[in-house]
Amino acid sequence: MSLSASQLWLIPALPLLAAAIGALTPRGGRKLAAGAAILALAGAFLLSCGALVGALADPAQHLVHNFSWFDLGAGTVRLGFLLDPLTALMCVMVTFVGLLIFIFSTGYMQEDANFTRFFCFLSLFAAAMLGLLVANSLLLLFICWELVGVASYLLIGFWFHKPEAAAAAKKAFITTRIGDLGLLLGMLWLYDATGSLLFYDAGQGVLENAALATLAGQVTVGGLAVSTAIGLLIFCGAVGKSGQFPLHVWLPDAMEGPTPVSALIHAATMVAAGVFLIARVYPLMAADQALVAVPVHALSVVAFIGAITALLGAVIAVAQNDLKRILAFSTVSQLGYMMLALGVGSWVAAIFHLLTHAFFKALLFLGAGSVIHAAHHEQDIRQLGGLRGPMKITFITFAIGTMALAGVPFLFSGFWSKEAILHAAHGWSVSHLPFYLALVAVVLTAFYMTRLVMQAFFGRPRSHAAEHAHENRVAMTGPLVLLAICAVLLGFLGTPYWPWLQRTLDPTFKAEAGGAGLMVLSIVLVAFGLGIGWAIYGRHVRATATAPDPLAVRAPGLWAALGDRLGFDAFYAATVFKLNAGAAAFADALDRHVVDGAIRLLVRLGEFAGVVHRETDEDLLNGGFDAASRGLRAGGNSYSKVQTGDAHGYLRAVALGFVALVLLVMLGGGR
Amino acid sequence: MTYSPLHLCLLFSSALFCIGLIGALARSNTILVLLGVELMLNAANLNFIAFWRYGPPTAPGTGVIFVIFAIAVAAAEAAVGLALVIAVYRHHRSIRLQDANQLKG
Amino acid sequence: MNAALLFATTGSVLETLPVTLRDLVTGWLPEPLRWLVNSLVGVGTLLAVIGLLFAYLTLAERKILGRIQNRPGPNRTPIPFINLRFFGLAQPFADGVKAITKEDVVPDGADKVLHFLAPVALLAFSIMTLGVIPYGRHLVLLEFDAAVLYFFAAGAATELAVFMAGWASRNKYSLLAAMRALAQLISYELPLLLSVVPAVMLAGSLALPAIVEAQGGWSYGFLPQWHVFTPWGFAGFIIFFISALAESNRSPFDLPEAESELIAGHLTEYSGFKYALFFMAEYFGMCALSGMGVTLFLGGWQAPLPFLEFIPSYVWFGVKLLSLLLVFIWIRATFPRLRMDQLTRFAWKFLVPLALINLGTAAFWSLTAGWSGPLQFVRWAVALALVLVPFTLLGRRLSAGVAPRTYRYAT
């Protein structure tokens, strides 16, 4: 059974339906809400498999189904669905991982009073993400993109009674919104420049040669090609959504949501959206590659941002103590890898890593969720410890995930995908700096993951909660096992010796030999990272929860800086937030007291001056200033009348405005 | 220049509209303001019928159907509007429009 | 002129007699004028007939009530000049003379203009409703495409008159009664309208002559195809009739003028001729609603049996109208008055749902018009069930806890 492009809408429609059901289900209908969500996603998974079959029939083809949405003046706004291997693979991944997370959630959220609401939001999230994947129009993609944002806001703030969760939700929403502004601008510019927002449209789409040639051929401010400028604006959206430097700050805070949400956001859906977006518009990003005279290529920016993010995330992750926060920073780092791969021109490697990462990161988060659930919501690794015994399945699967993330050679999927990225970065002609940054990140990744596992699972329990931890129900361990199997097996789809995935995604892909030296280097680095980790944290597992970290003893200043996440949040709080708050306050003031405030100020000044003068020259000036004050006050009051909630005034204004408009049209020769 | 019936109909509706407008503007009683607005709406309906009757030929009954829907919506509007007036009255003990000038209650 | 021509059905002399007479009078007039005079003649005749009907209806009501209550009723007014007290047949005229000569009292501080306008408006609207009813095959004063709508539009306006009367009297009881009357009228307008819709639906027209035509013909050669002889039509007729009782403020729904509670409701401050106008309007309204009921459900001017068709249509209409009016009077003598809450509950919880269900029944009926043979029994069974089951269930719910009543101090 294969699915054609015109039936693609079914994939997001199913979870959307489940969301509607969940929204209409009363609180007691837990089974209905969860069942609908899981069934819908399972259905979507089957449909996605069908889509994959359909896409693999001719991988080089972009199957589209376009239709017009509404007429806008002379033009028609058209939307569409796109079926190609990228879409299909992503759909399969999202639905599969999502399905496991949904199942896991039934166990994790068992005690929550708002169980049905949770599944409603989860389904909405999945629907939005799937809609984003199947879109053949930047506009449709943007709509779903924003829906993803909304759903993530709802989910991160799911426990909105916790102030941190509410703040984190707001932070995630607003931070990504900054990037989305860029995306919106890029989208508008693109529409202005090409008159279309469809990706593929029988030669008329924006990702097809005609449009790309036009875009790359024009030059705009600062010598940039238009395609570069648009690409960078679109990249802004990806930076926000995928938590890239400098907009990565929301991602670790998003851990305030329930853990399945973290898994969903950090593994399968939200953060993948940014990488997917860049991969989707890759032809546009790469349109300026052939130009020589331009000051900067869009992809170079992507590569550097990615490399910086990869290193930054890894560095900060080293000094975190919150279980989920470490994983969050590792996600930031891994997303940096993907961006790096995109930037250096190997978008297939990026998608490969995206897929493998989706599985092992989901595994890690769900493992973390399992630990947290078992340990009565204790997330601090200093408080944990010794969980290896009571939680065997969780420990084994978590260890598999760790090894996949760290890139332990040959058996684990992370190794192969990371290898592909390093290989591509090494081959980048522009600069080798990102490659070296990535290598450092490889070491650090192995190191902090070792630290995490050692502290959480080895040694003796360091708190009451950890002592009484026990293995969870099968609804929670089952998905872990499945994900662990995938985390191992998935890597074999894209080894250099059998690059099935690469060939499917990009039929022009050629496997390059001669990466053996590089592979050895990376194996050595991983081993080095693991070794240091073991040396510092494995040999002497911390004894008590309050004992200082070994690294903190050696380099307290650096440790504090890292623990503070290199001061990004404080920096933003001091600059961006202040600026924003200032601007908001300014707008508020402008809005509230356009003239009134100014005049009131004058009145105050007048009054003050009057007081001063009464002291010195009561008889002469007092009366004059009083009169002036009164006059000003009356002026202020009369101006404030403009906005008093007086419906008559508004109606009068409307009527007079109408008169003015008609006069303008009639006298202005409108006829 | 001679005026067709359509002109007269339109002048009629314009005058009615303006009477409604003046009423809504001049009176402070919320019910009367609402009634003025209702008159303005009726004036618009008059136009639909006038154009249906004298205007260029369109799909049969477009104007009539429009007016039917407009009347239905106006009925809904009147019901909700007057319910609001009663609610406001209960709150402020007044139905002067000027007294209901803040959202805060 | 032979008998065959005289009695042949549709185009017979008797059938067209009123029209022929009118044309004899106005035939010589020029065209635009003739139309005007024709209309005036029609209106005049209608008012005369209905006016006379009103006069004797009041008498009939008093006499029948009297008989039912075991007393003679008015029987002492002599016919002028011959001095015969012929069953009191002159009573209505005596009443009229009395009403005209009585003092017209307007309360101090009443809203004088409205006080005067209320009875006038009420009467005017009542008369307007009379205009569209087809009194005979050729006797329709106003032919509208949307006659049913016209009827109810004009009927709705009577509410205004009631309000005006209650308000203008500057009397607490009057206003209270007016508000009660409004609540009642609005409540019962809904089932009234809803019960009419099936008839409109089956005829596919809002024009009353078309609705009457739709009820022509006989099934099995003798059973007239009036709507009242179908399950939905019977239910609709009952609902219509009850609502009509309420709409015309007749007992047992005569709460607005309940003497024991509200003196005489919105009529308290009216006397003399204005009171007579109110009285007249009430009877006109009753006639109009009865006429509507006859038209919609009782086959209008159609004869009940094929061989009776030689009798002119307007006679049949008159007979049916009179019988309905007599039922009005009969009910007044029989049922006790409802309480306000019972009244509204009865409308909203019983009549409206039943009328809505009846709509569905009628739809079923019209959709299954093609069923024949044994399927016809199925059709009847289903339709009857659709009518009876909700009636039983709703009736039980409505009377739950109310009946049967026991009185502590009785026996």
Add this chain to the structure above:
Amino acid sequence: MIPLLLIAGLTLATAAVALALRNLIHSALLLIASWAGIAAFYLWAGAEFVAFAQVLVYVGAVSMVVLFAVLLTRRSRDDISVAIDSPARGIAALLTGGAVLGVLFGAVISSPLGAPAAGARPSLSVKELGLQLMGPHAAALLIVGVLLTVALLGAVVIAAGDRTDAAERKPEGNP
């Protein structure tokens, strides 16, 4: 043409007087007359169904709601007599309305609206109208039905208020 002028004159006069009166009840009743005049216009224009619908809805229903609202929002018997407000507001209203009137009249008079084609009186029987409503406009009809239901419920909910509110209010005494 003469019926049109009569209808227009009557409608406008009643509307104008209604909105100028002090007595709310009189205002409402005169406005109802005005609405009836509009219905008469519809009848004159041949839109029979709309005319009766106008009467049924406005004269039969909206007027009742208005009158109830008037009676429910007065504190004493004589409270329905509302003073004409400040002359300034009245003058401003007249000026604004006059300006709108002038603009509208100017626009209408200067528009070259052609004379209607002879005998092209559009006719629309109730049956055709019903078919139109049930056919091409069925969706709109359904939506209007839902809208009316929701408006009805909303009006009830808004106007009903809650008892606790009243209970809380009592001890404070009326402002």
